[in-house]
Amino acid sequence: MIKVENLTKQFGTFTAVNKVSFEVEKGEIFGLLGENGAGKTTTLRMLATMLKPTSGTASMAGFDIISQPEKVRTKIGILFGGETGLYDRLTCEENIAYFGMLNDMSRDRINDRIKALAKAFGMEEYIRKRAGKLSKGMKQKVAFARAIIHDPDIMLFDEPTSGLDVSAIKDVHDFIRICKNEGKTIVFSSHTMSEVEKLCDKIAIINKGELIEKGKVKEIKQKYGCDSLEDIFIQLVGDKNES
Amino acid sequence: MNLRHIWIVFSKEVKDIARDKKTIITSIIVPMVIIPLLSILAGGSVQNMQRDIEQNITIALTKESNTPEIRELITEDIIADFPNIKLVDVEDPIGAINNSEVRAVLDIDRDYKEKLEQGKTFVIEIIYDESHTKSLGSVSIISNAINEFKKRVVANRLEKMGLDDEIIKPVKIEETNIANDARAGLSMLSMILPVLLIILLSAGGMALATDLVAGEKERNTFEPLLTTKAGRSSILIGKYLTVALFSFVSAIASILGMVLGYFIDPKAMTLGTGAQFSGFSISGTAILLILIISVLMGMTFAGIQIALSTYAKSFREAQTYLSFLIIIAMIPGYATILMQPNEIPLYMYVVPILNTISAFKTVLGVNVNYTCLAIALTSSVAYVIISLRIAISLFNKERVLFRS
Numbered sequence: 001m002i003k004v005e006n007l008t009k010q011f012g013t014f015t016a017v018n019k020v021s022f023e024v025e026k027g028e029i030f031g032l033l034g035e036n037g038a039g040k041t042t043t044l045r046m047l048a049t050m051l052k053p054t055s056g057t058a059s060m061a062g063f064d065i066i067s068q069p070e071k072v073r074t075k076i077g078i079l080f081g082g083e084t085g086l087y088d089r090l091t092c093e094e095n096i097a098y099f100g101m102l103n104d105m106s107r108d109r110i111n112d113r114i115k116a117l118a119k120a121f122g123m124e125e126y127i128r129k130r131a132g133k134l135s136k137g138m139k140q141k142v143a144f145a146r147a148i149i150h151d152p153d154i155m156l157f158d159e160p161t162s163g164l165d166v167s168a169i170k171d172v173h174d175f176i177r178i179c180k181n182e183g184k185t186i187v188f189s190s191h192t193m194s195e196v197e198k199l200c201d202k203i204a205i206i207n208k209g210e211l212i213e214k215g216k217v218k219e220i221k222q223k224y225g226c227d228s229l230e231d232i233f234i235q236l237v238g239d240k241n242e243s
Numbered sequence: 244m245n246l247r248h249i250w251i252v253f254s255k256e257v258k259d260i261a262r263d264k265k266t267i268i269t270s271i272i273v274p275m276v277i278i279p280l281l282s283i284l285a286g287g288s289v290q291n292m293q294r295d296i297e298q299n300i301t302i303a304l305t306k307e308s309n310t311p312e313i314r315e316l317i318t319e320d321i322i323a324d325f326p327n328i329k330l331v332d333v334e335d336p337i338g339a340i341n342n343s344e345v346r347a348v349l350d351i352d353r354d355y356k357e358k359l360e361q362g363k364t365f366v367i368e369i370i371y372d373e374s375h376t377k378s379l380g381s382v383s384i385i386s387n388a389i390n391e392f393k394k395r396v397v398a399n400r401l402e403k404m405g406l407d408d409e410i411i412k413p414v415k416i417e418e419t420n421i422a423n424d425a426r427a428g429l430s431m432l433s434m435i436l437p438v439l440l441i442i443l444l445s446a447g448g449m450a451l452a453t454d455l456v457a458g459e460k461e462r463n464t465f466e467p468l469l470t471t472k473a474g475r476s477s478i479l480i481g482k483y484l485t486v487a488l489f490s491f492v493s494a495i496a497s498i499l500g501m502v503l504g505y506f507i508d509p510k511a512m513t514l515g516t517g518a519q520f521s522g523f524s525i526s527g528t529a530i531l532l533i534l535i536i537s538v539l540m541g542m543t544f545a546g547i548q549i550a551l552s553t554y555a556k557s558f559r560e561a562q563t564y565l566s567f568l569i570i571i572a573m574i575p576g577y578a579t580i581l582m583q584p585n586e587i588p589l590y591m592y593v594v595p596i597l598n599t600i601s602a603f604k605t606v607l608g609v610n611v612n613y614t615c616l617a618i619a620l621t622s623s624v625a626y627v628i629i630s631l632r633i634a635i636s637l638f639n640k641e642r643v644l645f646r647s
Contacts, residue, residue, distance in 0.1 A: 011642065048470045051641050070472055078470045085463030089262040090255070101251045102471035130262075146467065 001026040001185040002047070002154060006056035009042050009209075016042040018209040019056065024185055024202070026153075029176065031200030032189040033233065039209040040189035044158045047187065048078055061153045061185075074103060077152035079175075081162030084143040088132025092123060092142045095131050096149050103150035110149065117145040120178070140168055144175045148184075155179050157188040161195060173199060193230045203229075207237045244480065248473035252481025256455060260489060266450060270489070274497035279504025286508065296380035300328045303336045305350040305370070313351050321392045328388060340372050346381035347371040362400055433584060433607035437600040438576030443497050444541045445572035448490030449565045452548030455482045456638075457561035479549065479638040483631065487545035491538060529606045532616045539623035540599040544572070546630025553637045553644065572596055584608025592618040595626050 002024040009017040017039040024030040032040045045051040047058055049069035058065045061075040086095050093114055100110035118127045121141040126134060131142060147155065157176065161169040176199055179186055190196050196203055197217055204214035213220060213236055217229065224232045260266055302322075304313060314330065322328040333339040336348040350368040352358065358365040367389055372378045401408050459465045468478060548565055555561035575596045584604040591601045592615050602619035605612050637643045 045466075045645070048466075050466065050469050051645070070474065073470055074472050076470060078467060080463065080466055085465075085467055087255075087259055087464060089259050094255075094258075098251070098255050099467065099471055102248060102468070102473040104247075104472050 001028075002030070002058065002060055002187065004043075004047070004056075004058040007043065007046055007053050007058055008055045009039075009046060009051060010054040016209050017046070017053075020204075020206070020209075020211050021056075022204050022211065022214055024187060026185050027180065027183050028201045029180055029186040029188055029199055031196040031203040032187060032206055033191065033193070033196050033203050033229075034189070034206035035191055035237065038191075038206045040191075040206060041158050042209075043206070044078075044156050044187065044189055048076060048156055049073055074150065075152055076154045076156055077147040077150070078156045078158070079143060079147045079160050079172075080157075081159035081164075084136075084139040086131040086139055086142055086146075089130060091130055092127045092134070092138075092145075095142055096146045099146050100149040105150055113149050113151070114145070117149070121145055137168060137171065140164075140171055144171075148179065152184065154185045154187070157186065159189055159191070161190070161192065169195075193233060197229050205233060205236055212236050244476045245474060248477035249481045249484070252473065252478050253484045256482060256485035257488070260451060260485065270447065270450065270493045271496040274493065275500040275503065278497055278500035279507060282501065282504045283508050292376065293380075296377050297384065298327050300325075300347075300381045300384055301331050301345045302328060302385060303331055303333045303339055303345045303348050305336050305348055307353065308349065308351045310353065312356060313353075316351070316355065317349070320395075321388050324391065325384075325388045328385065337370065340370070340375070340378055343375065343377065346375075346378045347385055349385075359396065429607045430583070433604045434580050436607065437603035438573070438580055439501075440494060440498075440537060440603065441540070441572050441576045441596060441600065442569065443494035444490055444537070445544050445569045446490075447493030447497075448486040448541070448545050448548050449562075449569065451489045452486045452545065452552045453555075453558060453561040453565055455486065456549060456552035457555045457558045461558050475639050476635050479553075479635055480631075483542075483545055483549045483634060486548055487538075487542045490545060491541045494537075494541065526611065528613075529611045529616065532613075532620060533602055533606045536599055536602045536616075536619055536623050539620075539627050540596070543595065543623070543626045543630045544568070546627065546634045550630065550634035550637050553634065576600060579604075587615070589615070589618070593622045595622075598622045598626075 002022075004020060004022050007017055007020045008015065020039070020043055022030070032043060034040045042051065046053050047060060047065060049065050049072050053066065060072045063071040063075065065072050086092075087098070090098065096114050096117070097110050100113065105113070114127070118124045121144060123138070123141050123145065126138055131139060134142070155176075157172075160172045160176075164172065173195065176186060176188065188196070188200060200217065202214070202216050203220070204211050206212070213232075215223070220232060221227055221229070224235065226232050226235075302317075304317070309332075317330050322330065331345060333344055336345070339345045340348060348370040350366075350370060352365040352367075355365040369382055369385055369389075371382050397411065398408050401410065456465075459468070469475065547568060551564040551568065552561045555564055575594075579591075579597065579600055582604065585608060587601045587604060591597045598619040602616055605615050605619075
């Protein structure tokens with residue numbers, strides 16, 4: 001479903017992402033693990049066609065991110081960390097519908113999807129209220145619905161739990177599981193080992209723009225003879241930082 | 244570029260802004276109320292000041308001149324026909340000007356009577372303070388009173404010599420003003436309206452342009468938007484059209500406010516000049532052309548504003564850039580405020596901002612020059628395209644869009 005080949009991004013002389021390659025099968029959750037500034041967001045931005053790679057490419061649901069960015073965008077949904085990023089003066093329904101319309105969905109299809117998503121996320125009571133008047137938790141659910149209004153095959157999560165409280169983090173984790181149950185392919189970036197270990201089928205550790213390890217969590221643990229992903233991460237990142 | 248996506252972004256932004264009470268009140272309602280109110284207050288204050296300057300002129304004499312003879316000269320001969328001028332007694336005449344007790348102090352030659360009788364010249368010195376508006380404003384009225392006295396003395400002397408006063412008036416100047424009230428009004432409009440329009444158009448879309456790109460980046464709504472099927476150019480043009488529409492609506496609201504103020508108190512709205520803004524006619528074609536040129540100017544500003552907002556790293560940085568834009572836009576407006584339509588050189592119809600100002604002045608002049616208007620229209624179209632291209636180019640540059 002996702003095939004990343006030698007993806008590289010340079011900003012001037014600085015190489016943010018260097019020849020990153022990985023593959024994610026349909027329905028898998030792929031975790032991109034790295035410290036702040038390791039290149040996770042830049043990688044996801046390239047996969048989301050927001051940034052153009054300096055070299056290398058990626059195929060998302062069969063479409064190339066360089067030559068077919070518009071088609072790629074119809075197949076992906078994103079949820080980035082921090083603020084939920086809703087338009088406060090629009091109702092929840094309008095917020096979600098706006099993104100549906102920009103993804104060329106028909107009005108009927110948008111209405112059906114909003115109805116189904118409102119039910120699935122328990123938003124029926126406040127779906128017609130303005131987003132600015134909602135609690136943080138309610139807003140987060142609207143952001144979930146907005147991300148999948150067009151029923152994308154691939155979901156990109158960039159540190160989605162950053163700055164959230166415990167219950168909000170649980171909501172995000174539940175949402176990721178919902179996406180997986182719907183058969184969506186997920187790329188999930190984080191610097192929190194526990195959530196990556198809990199949610200991901202496969203992981204890649206990224207440091208200073210380079211992938212330094214990838215594989216199934218169990219296989220990586222076996223390879224390094226260590227049961228703690230955190231220790232493996234410190235060992236790998238520490239080695240690289242020293243060298 | 245996709246017209247449907249442009250329309251979706253545009254209608255969403257218009258809906259969003261229409262629900263923003265703060266922006267609607269400050270950009271549309273307030274100009275409609277505050278502009279006439281402020282103008283009436285300012286105009287009223289100017290009128291009161293003029294009335295006060297003309298009606299309550301107090302003068303004093305220097306200690307050296309303050310003799311019964313000179314007092315008599317002043318009261319009986321100089322200001323007798325000027326009930327608005329009063330001679331008062333003060334301890335410290337110069338200090339009295341500073342304290343605004345008197346407007347001016349006169350110093351008159353003590354031997355004036357002998358000089359007057361001998362047919363010689365004597366000096367009346369008017370001492371005033373240029374930094375005091377009322378003191379300065381009174382000088383011409385006092386001089387007028389002295390001149391009237393001077394004319395009577397001259398007439399007396401000529402009569403004694405058996406000469407007609409025409410001997411000292413070889414030429415009589417007669418002035419005929421061919422401008423009627425309407426043309427005088429148009430001339431005043433040609434000074435005020437272009438600069439006002441430029442300021443309104445450059446300021447009207449400022450808040451919105453800041454919010455629609457820099458604000459959206461800060462609120463984290465930008466990245467989800469960029470991952471929709473809509474291309475960046477479509478998103479940008481949708482936002483750009485919203486800013487252009489809003490700056491125009493805001494400018495119209497302000498102009499409506501002024502028109503309203505003019506109907507309530509015409510004299511106050513023209514700062515006491517009483518200029519007439521009626522009774523003139525401008526051809527429909529010229530009005531249509533100037534309207535199109537104004538819309539194009541608004542669109543050019545919208546393009547620059549969106550470009551600056553895209554370039555800005557933060558909401559605050561965008562506000563700083565856009566405030567500078569208003570100042571820059573004001574410079575050509577004020578630099579040409581006194582320029583008359585027939586004095587405009589051809590190159591001004593090509594220079595940005597100046598082209599709109601010149602087009603306005605031409606339309607409000609006596610003879611509308613359609614060739615110049617066509618040049619202004621063409622250059623305006625070019626600037627819209629250039630500003631939009633710059634905005635699109637910046638919006639598509641990831642190093643600009645994601646710089647932080």
